[in-house]
Amino acid sequence: MISTRTSQPDVIAALEDAGLRITGQRRQVVAAIERRDVGFSAEDIAGELEGVGRATVYRTLKLLVKADVICKLVLPDGTPMYSPSRLEHHHHSVCTSCGAVEEFRDTTVERVLRSLTREIEGEIVGHRMEVFIRCRSCLDSSSS
Amino acid sequence: MISTRTSQPDVIAALEDAGLRITGQRRQVVAAIERRDVGFSAEDIAGELEGVGRATVYRTLKLLVKADVICKLVLPDGTPMYSPSRLEHHHHSVCTSCGAVEEFRDTTVERVLRSLTREIEGEIVGHRMEVFIRCRSCLDSSSS
DNA sequence: AAGTTATTGATAGTAAGTATCAACTATCAA
DNA sequence: TTGATAGTTGATACTTACTATCAATAACTT
Numbered sequence: 001m002i003s004t005r006t007s008q009p010d011v012i013a014a015l016e017d018a019g020l021r022i023t024g025q026r027r028q029v030v031a032a033i034e035r036r037d038v039g040f041s042a043e044d045i046a047g048e049l050e051g052v053g054r055a056t057v058y059r060t061l062k063l064l065v066k067a068d069v070i071c072k073l074v075l076p077d078g079t080p081m082y083s084p085s086r087l088e089h090h091h092h093s094v095c096t097s098c099g100a101v102e103e104f105r106d107t108t109v110e111r112v113l114r115s116l117t118r119e120i121e122g123e124i125v126g127h128r129m130e131v132f133i134r135c136r137s138c139l140d141s142s143s144s
Numbered sequence: 145m146i147s148t149r150t151s152q153p154d155v156i157a158a159l160e161d162a163g164l165r166i167t168g169q170r171r172q173v174v175a176a177i178e179r180r181d182v183g184f185s186a187e188d189i190a191g192e193l194e195g196v197g198r199a200t201v202y203r204t205l206k207l208l209v210k211a212d213v214i215c216k217l218v219l220p221d222g223t224p225m226y227s228p229s230r231l232e233h234h235h236h237s238v239c240t241s242c243g244a245v246e247e248f249r250d251t252t253v254e255r256v257l258r259s260l261t262r263e264i265e266g267e268i269v270g271h272r273m274e275v276f277i278r279c280r281s282c283l284d285s286s287s288s
Numbered sequence: 289a290a291g292t293t294a295t296t297g298a299t300a301g302t303a304a305g306t307a308t309c310a311a312c313t314a315t316c317a318a
Numbered sequence: 319t320t321g322a323t324a325g326t327t328g329a330t331a332c333t334t335a336c337t338a339t340c341a342a343t344a345a346c347t348t
Contacts, residue, residue, distance in 0.1 A: 019325095020325085020326095021313085021314050021315070021324095021325060021326065022314075022315095023313080023314070023325095023326065023327080024313095025326080025327070025328095026326090041303095041304090042304070042305080043303085043304080052327090052328090053327065053328040053329075054305090054328080054329095055305090055306080055307095055327075055328060055329085055330095056326080056327055056328070058304080058305060058306080059306095059326085059327085062305095072222075074218050074222075076270060076272075078216075078218075078224070078335090078336090079303090079304095080222065080303095080304070080305090093260075093264050093266070093268075095266065096269060096270075102264070102265075104260070104263055104264065106256060106259070106260060106263065108252075108255070108256045108259055109256055111252070112250060112252045112253055112256055113275070115250070115252055116237075116248070116250060116275060119248055119250065120237050120246070120248065120275065120277060121246075121279065121280045122237070122239065122277040122278055122279040122280050122282070122283060123277060123278045123283060124237075124275055124276070124277050125240060125276050125277060125278055126220060126240075126275075126276040127273070127274065127275045127276060128220070128272070128273070128274045128276075129271070129272070129273045129274075130271065130272045130273075131257070131260060131264065131268055131270075132268070132269050132270040132271060132272075133264060133266040133267060133268050133269060134266055134267045134269055135265065135266040136265045136266050138266070139266060139267060164294085164295095165293095165294060165295065165344085165345050165346070166345080166346095167294090167295065167296080167344075167345070169296070169297095170295090185334095185335090186335070186336080187334085187335080196296090196297090197296065197297040197298075198297085198298095198336090199296075199297060199298085199299095199336090199337080199338095200295080200296060200297070202335080202336060202337080203295085203296090203337095206336095222304090222305090223334090223335095224334095224335070224336095
């Protein structure tokens with residue numbers, strides 16, 4: 001259903017296309033991200049990849065955000081979190097209990113933006129929309 | 145045009161109503177915020193109020209966020225920033241050049257959320273929408 | 289005015305990075 | 319295949335934005 005834009009060879013190719021070097025460390029970070037499909041922190045990756053320096057993990061994550069391979073988002077309490085990006089342009093719903101991240105596309109969001117063009121002075125250069133939820137399974141387990 | 149919910153006595157009253165003590169420090173922080181109408185950082189306030197401890201500034205800002213007197217938002221680069229809150233429920237447009245923050249209400253945003261209820265599994269407990277812009281005056285001064 | 293309890297501030301600590309820079313290595317050209 | 323070259327790495331120290339601690343202090347209450 002969901003197109004998998006983040007298969008490892010694609011990501012590596014994308015980095016190459018961006019004129020970046022393909023190093024063992026970058027491969028490891030990409031592979032570590034592939035193994036996850038819910039939100040993760042930079043420290044999660046750094047902790048998992050003992051052989052890769054922390055600075056390199058942070059640098060690579062930043063690169064991957066820029067390349068649209070992952071998204072960085074911020075929970076209501078300010079905690080940053082990363083999540084693999086599978087949809088072309090999208091927004092996030094984040095469960096505030098378990099941290100599960102889902103992506104959604106909604107054309108109405110973009111319609112809102114177009115309507116805001118009339119209301120906002122200046123040129124819109126970007127936007128962010130996050131919806132915070134209690135996901136189905138958290139609701140189910142708490143209503144016991 | 146815009147209802148000023150953050151006049152100093154009101155804010156103090158609101159804090160009192162919340163069962164909090166009205167201290168000189170809290171008055172100072174509130175007054176410092178009154179003097180601003182664009183985005184500011186916690187350190188801006190702490191730097192301005194030499195007589196008030198940093199910890200107290202941060203504590204008070206947190207209190208004021210909870211009391212809806214100010215909003216905390218996050219720029220695309222992750223920098224947190226505070227801005228006085230004048231509209232009841234609103235979203236923000238932030239100029240990525242000069243940091244000017246405007247609030248806007250848009251019922252279409254809330255309409256989007258209602259439509260998302262159908263799309264998102266789970267219970268929506270909150271949302272955040274930020275629009276990043278290049279404001280009129282930044283556009284004007286750069287096109288010279 | 290006294291008592292109780294919230295509040296403060298100095299300090300140290302945490303989370304999430306970023307800057308530095310010498311050592312290393314991917315890639316390219318010969 | 320081998321240099322040369324320029325991008326990349328990692329250890330370390332530093333930064334930003336806070337938060338925890340806790341003894342001292344000050345607000346409300348009576």
